[in-house]
Amino acid sequence: MSVNWTNSRAKRLSALPPYVFARLDELKALARKEGLDLIDLGMGNPDGFAPRPVIEAAIQAFETPQFHGYPPFEGTASFREAIAKWYDRSYGVELNPDNEALPLLGSKEGLSHLALAYVNPGDVVLVPSPAYPAHFRGPLIAGATLYPIILKAEQDWLIDIDSIPEDVAKQAKILYFNYPSNPTAAVAPREFFEKIVAWAQHYEIMLVHDLCYAELSFDGYQPTSLLEIPGAKEISVEFHTLSKTYNMAGWRVGFVVGNSDIIQGLRTLKTNLDYGIFSVIQKAAETALQLPDEYVKQVQERYRQRRDFLIKGLGQLGWDIPPSRATMYLWVPCSVGMTSTDFALSVLQKTGVVVTPGNAFGEGGEGYVRVSLIADIPRLGEALQRLEDAGIRYQ
Structure with a gap:
């Protein structure tokens, strides 16, 4: 006997919009299966070891x-x-x-x-x-x-x-x-x-x-x-x-x-x-x-350097992004005429760079993507080069 348990799920689950991060994981897995070298700037998942x-x-x-x-x-x-x-x-x-x-x-x-x-x-x-x-x-x-x-x-x-x-x-x-x-x-x-x-x-x-x-x-x-x-x-x-x-x-x-x-x-x-x-x-x-303040200062400096590097590089591709004063993210407007999802998918498919569509965070995020500062500067430089090579600019 085959039972369709999908129809038996609690109604509370039907109220949930699609979870974009899960969909991104599926697309990333598919891209890796096809041999694409991904630069994942999607999730806020810090790189490196715990102290x-x-x-x-x-x-x-x-x-x-x-x-x-x-x-x-x-x-x-x-x-x-x-x-x-x-x-x-x-x-x-x-x-x-x-x-x-x-x-x-x-x-x-x-x-x-x-x-x-x-x-x-x-x-x-x-x-x-x-x-x-x-x-x-x-x-x-x-x-x-x-x-x-x-x-x-x-x-x-x-x-x-x-x-x-x-x-x-x-x-x-x-x-x-x-x-x-x-x-x-x-x-x-x-x-x-x-x-x-x-x-x-x-x-x-x-x-x-x-x-x-x-x-x-x-x-x-x-x-x-x-x-x-x-x-x-x-x-x-x-x-x-x-x-x-x-x-x-x-x-x-x-x-x-x-x-x-x-x-x-x-x-x-x-x-x-x-x-x-x-x-x-x-x-x-x-x-x-209980770690000393010096540890936190080192973390701050690492993210500040990545922020400045990425803002400068995106500026050369047409984006004017004010320096964020906190967090590990940049909030980047999409190219004119593209939805958040369309822009993020286009970047992924053309360059292998993963960013998160802004509408994953609600309707107020439409028109933007979130870029996480979770890669070192050489890797961020490679991401910028891929964007340039693919002709992806803010316009």
Whole structure:
């Protein structure tokens, strides 16, 4: 007997738009099968090793029997304490490690599960467009009614909360947002955070801020933590990951901090879904957060050099891209008359260079592609040469 299980899938899956990254993986696999040498600047997947002290801490923990059992649901006490100390050192934000910090299996997991913990079917969730896909896919899985806030280049890709109708604001339960931004690389001044906190307090909206690019900043710019703003902790949580700064994307470790009641709801859900993070990885992550500032400066300098090199090279091909002040991305307009998907596919097929179409991040990303700074300068130079040889220019 043959059963068509496709038709038996939960209705919540039908609400999800196609996942462009999965489609890109299929196209990349096909291209490699055909012998094409790909230069993958698509995903935000850092190149290189995790820091040596982190690896050594993991090896030592591997050799300790106590780290091989089930970890505590709330994460190890030492990792939570390291998180609290890191926030105090980085932002002057005091956290109670017992109830205001929760380790996660990467920030994506936590961002998505938070929606399951707090969103009922039909609840209104505000999400910028473009946005990191987990910011809208998690709420969609939970049955949310999404209200997309279309971001605009002329507004520096910042959320214009004044554009949100009052009837929508009164219904809204949660606002997800992310500065420094994936995918636009936009940054937000402190005044923006102050305004959004006051607005959310007025309408009693939960703020969910994704600060995963906090340390990847350049030219003297220091990103703001939402929790620096007075009163923010009453209505907010903030997510962070070790994937980017510490080259630990495959380790799957991050954390959420902020309002203890909000965090407790997420913790309650997670105790029914997973057993937390392997204690070995928590020990390694704890070590990462204790690395000296010099390590972060080296990472920043590496990405700054790649940013400058790629902006200069794209400038010679007709693009005028302002230097991003943070993140590991450039937000690049497509050639006139081409959709994001058409442009990204054309670049892939003609050159073997992989970029991510902007519409993967929502309708507000149409007309752009995201380029990740995840290759060394010689490889970026080869990518630029391939674009030039294929006649791909901004026009």
